[in-house]
Amino acid sequence: MSYRVKNMISWLLLAIAGILILVWGYQKSTESKVIRIATASKGGYYYEYGMLLKRQIEKKTDYEVQLLVTRGSVDNRGKLLSNEADFAIVGTNSVSMQNLFIVAPLWQDYMHLVVRKGSKINSMTELAGHNVALGTQGSGYRAQSMKVLEHFALDADQFGMNDLYFTKLLSDTALEGAIVTTGLLNPDLRQVMSSGLFRLIPLEGAEGYALNHSQLTTAQIPAGVYSAVNGPVPAVPVQTIATYAVMASRTGLPEKMVQAVLDQLNTDEMRRDAPVMLDINPTQDNVLRYLPLHPVSTRYYNPFVGLDNFSRLLGQIAEHKILIIEMLIIGAVVIMQLGQIRRRRKEQVRVNMAAELESLFSKTIEIEGAQKEARDWRLLKQYLVEVMRLKQQAVSLVQGSELAESVLFLSTIQQCADVMRQIEWRLSAMQLTEVAKKEVEATRASLSE
Template sequence: MQKKIAFPLIGLSIILVLIFAVLSWKTPHQVYNLTLASAAKDGEYYAFSQAFSQVVSRHLPRLKINVIETEGSQQNLEFLKNKKADLALVQSDLSIPHQTKAVALLFPEMFHLIAREDSKINKVSDLKGKRIALMPKGSGSYNLFWVLSRHYGLNADDLKVVTAPPKEAYRLLEQGQVDALFRVIALGNPSINQLLQSGKSRLIPIEQATALQLFQPALEASTIPIGTYNGSIPIPAEDLPVVALRAVLITHKNVDDKVIYELTRILFEYRNELIAKTPQAAMIHQPESLKDLGFSFHPGAKDYYYQDEPTFLEKYAEPMGFVLSASVLVISSLWQFRLWFQGRQKNRADLYNLELISLIDQINSAQTIEELKDLRRQLFTIFKEVIVDLDKDRISSESFHSFTFTWEVAIASIRHQENLLRTSEPENHLTEDRKTISK
């Protein structure tokens, strides 16, 4: 009976040992297959994604990245949300849902507005009544064009819009079936380069980036450098102001932390290999801060970015000891300095107020408009000096408020005296005329 029980137990033990052995071997050798949603094949998103996939495969054979072509940022976000992709490239103006996390900020993408030479388009507002080719609906370029056009007072009724994939849009512009084309893309794109080399089209400046930031904080002022698309006969002929935003590599929050850590490490530690395959990688840098960027970063990416940071005690042990030992002396010194500084600020403000009082006396006794103009200039000169002193903490905010009260009295005095002089001028002329008649 005991033998009948013992043999199954021994067999079960052996099976469990084998299972644990297989799992122990499999874990470090597990292959992760990831899908990366990029964009159209002729764009920088796709080129970067392919380069990144190849570099990752070379250094981490157990990580396989399958790059898929998409219509752009909006579709990429949908793929990630529906788990049709594990990674995606999007433009930084998109609002990403909570289940989506950032991995890295990538290269900048520029607004490219290209118009035919014979279109008479020299600025964005000249697009009114023109035919323009846009990227497919749902793409980042399509959505951003309407942000730009609304800022310049253009709506859909003012334009004849044709949406088309990039190659078709380029063909329409070359054949004169549209007057302009808009696309958001990284610098140096071969298709854009070929389009501009024909001499039939040219880049149009896009200004007012700071104003556009009020509606889309992700946007930033940038420049397409002279000669970017041709050096011998420079295209553009001079540095061209445009608007730009960053490409962002994002992932789903449920992707393994260790996988994202390794991908982030490859992205920065093997950046030279990426640059050799796609020059845009040269503009990828680690973020100085993970705060205030508008994105929530994946824990795996955070682990990489923060790996070299010392603990709080390691970082501040010596300063804390020094501050603790010197705190009483410092506080006492600061208190004495504060008293001295406040007295000095008050004395300086008093001098300005005395100047103003003297000017008010001169204003009230002024006999001509020219005198008042000169006194007004003196008032504004004093005001500028006070602003500089306020900025440099030579006077306090309280003293400044006291000064402004006196200064406003002086300005009011000038207006009053000016009105009196202007009112008396006709009377003086009338008196002179009467004397002349009597003679």
């Protein structure tokens, strides 16, 4: 019963391993070769950067890239959480990174307070009561605008035409300004500033505002960063705040896919075509170090080189855990089956030895019966030699085995000894009888003489 139960368990484990292999194979076969990246609206730098990355990934890997046009960071986060996108460009101060991963820092987004030239607006508080674009619903622009308004105790209702995209400044003169948080290479913002119709005003109290938000830092918009018909603007650096734009991912992505994107983000070609990209280590940055970094990125940026291989090994184990479990189960089944085979072979050897011992025992019984009928001392000697041979054969058979202490072996040896004593006794008796005969014959012969 023990062998039967163990055999059933081993086959059950093998069946489970087979099912897991099928699951693993199905997962690998259905693993997507399409990378979906959520950007923002066309014309913005998020989308333009997405185009650069798409070209690089499709050139250097076997993945196809789909760019998703969205309303911006807030919309992008929703698409990641709903699995509509695999990666997305988001502003760290625009959305929560809970249940998401940072793959890599990209650049800094600067808050631009844009007003028309000739306007008497010179500060954030003076924007209230005017038509100012705060960004469309779901955009990172609007999320940043809402936060800065809250800091200055302002409300969106105090601004007319506030739900428009800032490029409306070029077509609608009723729109007096905009709050735009974006990178310095944003094509739409560059188009607005190149018209020469607008200027940038500083964000007063930028240091205090940044102090209240862990994902913000004070910054200056460099002088002359934007080309304009009347010469580069701004004429002097403009005080403002900045936040990080990062490549984020949803959870559950294959590490191979994340690695492919991360590798292409940091190529020389990408840094050449996107000169605003940051060259920082997020594990050491005062802001990014507190945000969830993807395990692949953690290994990539890990400054402790000696631990990198171990960390990579752990990542590979985690990625292939199903296959590893399958191999362990198969290994356990193989070991169990080999153990069963060895035990069966050992048992078969024992059974064969026991059968041979029984045969030897039976032969001694037969000889015991036969010798009782023998009257010829020469035949008795043959029986004696045969029993001695059977005894020696039994000893040689069980030597070094567990049968050496078995009742069957001991009974066989005892039986051989008993039969040998009986034969030896009869041989002795025959010898005495023969001697007596010879003496009688000798006596008779002497008397007759």
